[in-house]
Amino acid sequence: MNPGFDLSGKIALVTGSSRGLGAAIAEGLMAAGARVLLHGRDAAALAKAAEGRAGVAGTLAFDVTDAAAVRAAFGFIEAEHGRLDILVSNAGIIARKPVLETSDESWQSVIDTNLTACFRLSREAARLMAPLGRGRIVVISSIMGILARPTVPSYVTAKAGLHGLVRALAVELGAHGITVNAIAPGFVPTDFTAGLHGDAAFNAMIAARTPLGRWGRAEELAGPAVFLASEAASYVTGHILTVDGGLTAAL
Ligand code: GCO
DSSP, X not given: OOXXXXXXXXXXXXXXXXXXXXXXXXXXXXXXXXEEEEEESOHHHHXXXXXXXXXXXXXXXXXXXXXXXXXXXXXXXXXXXXXXXXXXEOOOOOOOOOGGGOOHXXXXXXXXXXXXXXXXXXXXXXXXXXXXXXXXXXXXXXXXXXXXXXXXXXXHHHXXXXXXXXXXHHHHHGGGXXXXXXXXXXXXXXXXXXXXXXXXXXXXXXXXXXXXXXXOOGGGGHHHHHHHHSGGGTTOOSOEEEESTTGGGOX
């Protein structure tokens, strides 16, 4: 049987896809044949990211923490495309402050953006997918959902929460033919981690701790995302796939 990595005819939404991991994942889905709705907060950056790319089905600029804006975006997807086959929930933020210096507001905003928004996006996506009897939800988590490093307490908590959310969604949405999985990336140099990658000591520590001996590349998230979004992963749900060069396997 053909394992079916082909995503031709599928419509995908990738949040946070104007740059970084989201952009690389969107590119991977398009290369596999999907038509992708790019998302970000900055309409101008999105328009630039969409320029000249045949696989782009459109752009949606909204804040994932704004419930009304999320509803409107899914209303638009339904009206314009009549379906959604794949959601990649990738948009996220980080606050780097020790526990003793973390304010309630900062904590809440990281939880809202990284965890609550993913719940809301997944629920809206599942409402479009359920009538099709099929769907793929891929949550971009982090190895910080499994391991903790100092100074990112809200991020670690939100990412660990996403792993629970993936299982909670998987056990209910399986009945509708919808699979829900997470990818937990290790350290990848993007704008998000520029400060860490630029820090020679931190950079060397990660390379030394990682069996593959280096940081990841954004494009290395594309294959795992295509797999989980495709027919090839038809019997995979509720799974957390680490893509970390082996970092979480090593002591
Ligand atoms: C940080 C966090 C994260 C990690 C990423 C991989 O930047 O401070 O540790 O951004 O780089 O999530 O675990």
